[in-house]
Amino acid sequence: MKPGLRIYLIAGTPSLASQMEIRLQSKGHQVFTLEGFCNLIGFAYNDPPDLFILDISAGDEVTFSIIRELKRDSYFSVVPIIGLMSESMARSFDWTETPLDDFIFLPVSYPELFTRIDLSVQRIRRVFDNNALTRLPGNTSIQHAVERVIGKPMAICHVDINHFKPYNDVYGFSHGDEVLRMLARIIFNSVKESGGGFTGHIGGDDFVFIVPIERAEQVSQEIIRNFTAIIADLFGEQEKTCGYYIGYNRRGQKEQIPLLGLAIGIVHGNNPNIRHYGKVAEVAAELKAFAKKSESSCYVVDKRTSPARTAKVEE
Amino acid sequence: MGDKRQEILSIIKDTRSLPILPGIITKLNALAQNSKSSIQEMARLVSSDQVLSARVLRLVNSPSYGFYRVSTISNAMILLGIDVVKCLALSTSIFEIMEQNIMGLWEHSLGTGVAANVIACRLKLAETEEISTAGLLHDIGKVIIKLKFQDDYDQLLKLVEERDIYYNKAELELLGIDHSDVGGWLANSWYLPEKLVEPIMYHHDVSKAKNHQVKTAVVHLADVLVKASGFGFSGDDLVPQIQPLAWQRLNLNEQFLAELVEEIEDRLIDAKNFSMELQEGNETRT
Numbered sequence: 001m002k003p004g005l006r007i008y009l010i011a012g013t014p015s016l017a018s019q020m021e022i023r024l025q026s027k028g029h030q031v032f033t034l035e036g037f038c039n040l041i042g043f044a045y046n047d048p049p050d051l052f053i054l055d056i057s058a059g060d061e062v063t064f065s066i067i068r069e070l071k072r073d074s075y076f077s078v079v080p081i082i083g084l085m086s087e088s089m090a091r092s093f094d095w096t097e098t099p100l101d102d103f104i105f106l107p108v109s110y111p112e113l114f115t116r117i118d119l120s121v122q123r124i125r126r127v128f129d130n131n132a133l134t135r136l137p138g139n140t141s142i143q144h145a146v147e148r149v150i151g152k153p154m155a156i157c158h159v160d161i162n163h164f165k166p167y168n169d170v171y172g173f174s175h176g177d178e179v180l181r182m183l184a185r186i187i188f189n190s191v192k193e194s195g196g197g198f199t200g201h202i203g204g205d206d207f208v209f210i211v212p213i214e215r216a217e218q219v220s221q222e223i224i225r226n227f228t229a230i231i232a233d234l235f236g237e238q239e240k241t242c243g244y245y246i247g248y249n250r251r252g253q254k255e256q257i258p259l260l261g262l263a264i265g266i267v268h269g270n271n272p273n274i275r276h277y278g279k280v281a282e283v284a285a286e287l288k289a290f291a292k293k294s295e296s297s298c299y300v301v302d303k304r305t306s307p308a309r310t311a312k313v314e315e
Numbered sequence: 316m317g318d319k320r321q322e323i324l325s326i327i328k329d330t331r332s333l334p335i336l337p338g339i340i341t342k343l344n345a346l347a348q349n350s351k352s353s354i355q356e357m358a359r360l361v362s363s364d365q366v367l368s369a370r371v372l373r374l375v376n377s378p379s380y381g382f383y384r385v386s387t388i389s390n391a392m393i394l395l396g397i398d399v400v401k402c403l404a405l406s407t408s409i410f411e412i413m414e415q416n417i418m419g420l421w422e423h424s425l426g427t428g429v430a431a432n433v434i435a436c437r438l439k440l441a442e443t444e445e446i447s448t449a450g451l452l453h454d455i456g457k458v459i460i461k462l463k464f465q466d467d468y469d470q471l472l473k474l475v476e477e478r479d480i481y482y483n484k485a486e487l488e489l490l491g492i493d494h495s496d497v498g499g500w501l502a503n504s505w506y507l508p509e510k511l512v513e514p515i516m517y518h519h520d521v522s523k524a525k526n527h528q529v530k531t532a533v534v535h536l537a538d539v540l541v542k543a544s545g546f547g548f549s550g551d552d553l554v555p556q557i558q559p560l561a562w563q564r565l566n567l568n569e570q571f572l573a574e575l576v577e578e579i580e581d582r583l584i585d586a587k588n589f590s591m592e593l594q595e596g597n598e599t600r601t
Binding site for chain 1: 354380381382383384385386387389390393394395396397398441442
């Protein structure tokens with residue numbers, strides 16, 4: 001049985017409230033019934049639920065403004081609100097004005113309510129975890145994906161871009177965003193075309209991909225090769241010849257900024273020293289720092305089980 | 316005349332796709348079914364067809380992907396991925412009938428791409444792949460005119476033959492617009508980068524190129540040399556002069572040109588073999 005959700009419920013009548021409580025508890029959910037909308041936000045902040053079920057059939061402006069305020073806080077943007085409403089109300093309902101995530105008609109059909117609860121929660125997780133810029137799965141999915149492969153012969157590979165911040169400062173964030181979108185496609189396609197795996201976007205210029213150990217180096221080489229080819233479209237001839245462009249550092253002094261490159265740290269999931277997600281991230285960070293010492297794009301494989309680590313550099 | 320021009324331009328705006336050669340589809344199918352086919356193999360095949368190349372570049376530069384300036388087929392393939400390109404190619408319509416002049420135009424485009432590549436390499440220019448792509452796409456406007464204005468196209472060929480005039484002169488007389496304008500418009504409306512748009516738009520008048528004068532001059536020269544070699548059929552059999560400005564911009568001399576022609580002739584033999592292969596494939600299909 002799935003673990004239950006913590007649900008805040010506001011129902012139009014006491015009898016509906018008690019009926020819904022019983023039905024929801026029978027599915028293993030914890031239900032907190034509130035008298036009305038006035039205390040909703042206070043309760044929500046003090047003890048955030050996993051889901052709201054709110055009867056808005058009375059449809060007064062105060063109710064709507066409370067829902068708006070709740071959804072304006074980004075923390076609650078990932079907590080679904082299911083509205084209870086009449087069919088006639090739904091016909092002319094302004095979804096932009098009142099940002100509900102789903103609705104259910106009164107009188108409540110319980111099989112439908114249970115299904116909509118499951119779907120709302122799954123959908124919001126799916127949508128919210130994906131990075132808005134690259135549409136790749138984000139932190140929660142990455143953590144799950146990594147946890148699934150700990151102890152298995154899989155490689156967890158962290159990618160980040162060398163000299164990305166100055167590029168963003170000099171060329172503007174829209175070009176920076178373009179580079180991130182390009183890298184996302186490059187990693188995603190390379191992983192997929194090598195035979196499949198997982199690709200996620202931690203945020204900023206940090207990405208993760210997971211493939212079987214025997215494919216990790218080949219995929220890393222492919223990503224570096226393709227990124228190098230794509231970068232050629234982003235810089236002018238002079239910059240490509242010199243290998244740098246001119247920018248200004250924080251003190252306003254001119255400096256030569258190297259072209260973009262990649263650093264990839266490859267961690268083996270079946271390394272006995274690695275037992276949890278935090279350790280993977282820690283080792284990967286060390287490896288990337290090591291990879292970043294290189295002039296050009298490169299990947300570094302964790303060889304903790306043997307004394308030496310190897311750094312491979314791709315020209 | 317102005318009305319015709321407007322009509323053509325509004326049709327370009329609505330052009331979602333152009334058909335490609337059946338032979339290309341057959342080859343792509345074979346590659347698509349082989350799980351081991353690589354990006355490089357696919358890119359080589361896509362780069363042999365001016366229409367498919369234009370479609371791949373259109374997709375990768377479309378606003379939904381959020382890339383601004385992808386100008387080479389191989390980079391477009393890296394970003395789109397093999398699966399997307401396979402779907403794109405297999406959902407493309409194909410020319411119903413393999414007419415001689417469509418095949419001729421395809422050969423002329425392929426040849427110009429090859430020649431542009433040779434010129435760019437010999438002159439040690441940067442961005443040789445972009446220059447080859449611009450050469451490949453330079454006559455894309457002719458494909459639209461043939462496709463959307465079949466009657467005018469037939470008249471064009473007749474006019475060229477009867478009066479022995481250049482194809483683009485006949486276009487201007489009949490349509491009030493020529494294929495380089497049409498191609499430039501198409502490339503612009505498909506968000507292709509300027510480095511491809513300018514050579515397409517000005518390959519018959521290099522003086523109009525603004526930011527990509529050298530690339531435009533190379534494509535112009537490639538077009539002339541391929542016509543002179545007799546490879547393919549671009550719509551007329553006349554060989555235009557190399558414009559003095561192109562000569563100047565590329566810093567040409569007779570000796571260099573002679574070596575260039577020799578190397579291009581060699582490379583066109585390979586292109587001819589590929590073309591024969593495609594046509595044989597088509598015959599077995601029908």
